[in-house]
Amino acid sequence: METTNSSSSRFVAYVKCVVYLTLSLGFLMFVVPILYELNPTLRHSVREQQKYEIEAGSIYYTEVPISF
Numbered sequence: 382m383e384t385t386n387s388s389s390s391r392f393v394a395y396v397k398c399v400v401y402l403t404l405s406l407g408f409l410m411f412v413v414p415i416l417y418e419l420n421p422t423l424r425h426s427v428r429e430q431q432k433y434e435i436e437a438g439s440i441y442y443t444e445v446p447i448s449f
Contacts, residue, residue, distance in 0.1 A: 417423045430437055 417427055429435075
């Protein structure tokens, strides 16, 4: 019985997966913060969250006092 995926094609698929994951993480870690700094409204929102130590994600997913 012969498989359709050879070891070389699986290796290429794994390399592509790693490259795409790296690019995605790089976009999220570097490009998105730059976009937030360029937009005045988003920049203000980020600064206010930092000023009042608000974890925006926790408001939606947990019961934190600020959400009440």
